[in-house]
Amino acid sequence: MEQQKDAVTLGMWLFLATEIMFFGGMFCAYLIYRNWYPNEFAAGSRSIDLILGTVNTAVLICSSLTVALSVRAAQMGKRMLLVGLLILTMLFGLAFLGIKGKEWYDKYKEHHVPGASFDASDIAREYPQIPIDESHEQIFFSLYFAMTGLHALHMIIGLGIFTWLTVMAWKGRYGPEYHAPIEIGGLYWHFVDIVWIYLFPLLYLIDRKPLK
Amino acid sequence: MSEHIIPAKTYYTIWVLLLILTGLTAWVATIDLGPLNTVVALVIASSKALIVVLFFMHVKYTSEKMTKVVIVSALFWLVILLALSMVDYGTRHFS
Numbered sequence: 324m325e326q327q328k329d330a331v332t333l334g335m336w337l338f339l340a341t342e343i344m345f346f347g348g349m350f351c352a353y354l355i356y357r358n359w360y361p362n363e364f365a366a367g368s369r370s371i372d373l374i375l376g377t378v379n380t381a382v383l384i385c386s387s388l389t390v391a392l393s394v395r396a397a398q399m400g401k402r403m404l405l406v407g408l409l410i411l412t413m414l415f416g417l418a419f420l421g422i423k424g425k426e427w428y429d430k431y432k433e434h435h436v437p438g439a440s441f442d443a444s445d446i447a448r449e450y451p452q453i454p455i456d457e458s459h460e461q462i463f464f465s466l467y468f469a470m471t472g473l474h475a476l477h478m479i480i481g482l483g484i485f486t487w488l489t490v491m492a493w494k495g496r497y498g499p500e501y502h503a504p505i506e507i508g509g510l511y512w513h514f515v516d517i518v519w520i521y522l523f524p525l526l527y528l529i530d531r532k533p534l535k
Numbered sequence: 536m537s538e539h540i541i542p543a544k545t546y547y548t549i550w551v552l553l554l555i556l557t558g559l560t561a562w563v564a565t566i567d568l569g570p571l572n573t574v575v576a577l578v579i580a581s582s583k584a585l586i587v588v589l590f591f592m593h594v595k596y597t598s599e600k601m602t603k604v605v606i607v608s609a610l611f612w613l614v615i616l617l618a619l620s621m622v623d624y625g626t627r628h629f630s
Contacts, residue, residue, distance in 0.1 A: 329599045336602050340609035347613045351620050358624070377561045381554055388550040391541075391591045398540045506593075513592050517584045523557075524576035528564035532572065 328503045335507040339514050346518055349470050353525065356466065360459040365530035366443075366450050367463035370435065372426055376527040379422045380519065386415030387516045390509045397502035402495055405505070409489040412512070416482050423475055427468075436468065437461040452534045467526055474522060477515045484508050539596045549590045556583050 357364045393408035434442040443460040488508050491497065497505055560579040564572060589595040594602060 329597075332597070333599060333601050333605065336605045340605055340612075343609045343613055344616070347616050350613075351616055354617060355620065355624050358621075373561065377557065380557045384550065384553045384557065387553075387587060387591055388546060391546045391549075392543065394593075395540060395543060395546070510592055513587055517587055520583045520587070521580050524560055524564070524580050528560065528576050529573075531564040532567040533565070 324500060328506070331503045331507055332510070335510045339510065342514060346473070349466070349473065350521070350525075353466050353470065356462050357529075360456070360462060362453050363455045363459040363463050366446050366453045366455050367435075367460055367467065368527060368529035369450060369531070370433075370446050371467070371527055372429065373527055373531065375422055375426050376523055379419055380523045382415050382419045382422070383516045383519050386412050386419070387513055389415065390512045394502070394505055394509050397492070397497045397505045398499055400498040402492065402498075405492045405497065406489060409485055409492055413482055413485050413489070416478055416485070420475060420478055420482075423471065427471075430464070430468075435464050437465045450534065453530075470522055470526065474515065474518055477518070481508075481512050481515055484511065541590070541593070541596065545590060549586055552586060553583055 389408045389412040393405055393412065396405040396408055430436055433445065434440050435446075441457070441461050441464070443455065443457050446460065447455055485508060488504060491504065556579050560576055563575055563579075566572075568575060588606070594606065597603075
């Protein structure tokens with residue numbers, strides 16, 4: 324059993340390595356465009372809600388704590404604690420998606436979604452010190468939506484995995500002898516948290532200094 | 536089972552540390568450090584990622600060396616992707 328668990332964990336890490344490359348492509352696109360259009364990235368970043376972004380980061384960190392504690396609950400064979408922590412994790416996950424949805428809706432209302440009705444003149448007006456080009460500003464928001472969207476998709480998949488884990492935990496399938504699914508489901512959740520840990524400064528904190 | 540059960544206190548400590556670092560990175564972004572702002576933000580993010588990997592993802596406690604090999608390889612590939620792309624774009628001369 325011990326060896327099986329090691330093999331399962333290693334397999335999960337191999338999957339996460341492919342996920343790093345999957346997200347890596349987006350981070351690479353981000354890096355190149357941020358170098359080309361630093362002003363548009365700075366102004367675009369300022370227009371995103373810092374408070375909501377920070378709160379969402381904290382929400383995800385709390386969910387990672389409950390995941391870590393749920394692995395511990397499984398190791399100790401505490402079934403009800405495990406079920407409770409898994410449900411709590413999903414509530415944090417849903418709260419994250421709710422806040423994220425609110426941010427997207429705000430962007431939609433402000434015409435900051437790339438496309439025919441895109442309009443960044445409000446950003447140009449608000450930060451006259453930062454000269455921007457509308458079409459380059461669209462690239463920032465394209466990356467913003469693609470990166471947070473791909474991350475949110477991973478969150479939704481994570482919620483699906485955790486729903487299944489909760490049902491199985493409720494049925495008493497996991498205990499001190501067997502809890503590899505909790506462990507690797509947890510690894511996935513923590514990985515998605517780490518992606519956000521990078522997305523937060525790269526999207527929200529590009530340029531928050533007082534403007535001269 | 537020889538499996539290591541990590542004390543809950545360790546998890547709570549890491550959790551508090553992650554929240555403090557989140558507040559710190561949001562606060563320090565409002566101070567003008569010139570080009571260092573990005574560096575500081577990435578150093579804090581990487582510190583957060585590191586303690587998540589080591590403690591929450593149990594890499595610090597694993598006896599399986601292959602896990603560490605996989606992680607280091609993945610980071611190495613990521614560096615190849617990012618660094619070689621930047622070498623390419625950085626040395627092109629756009630008119």
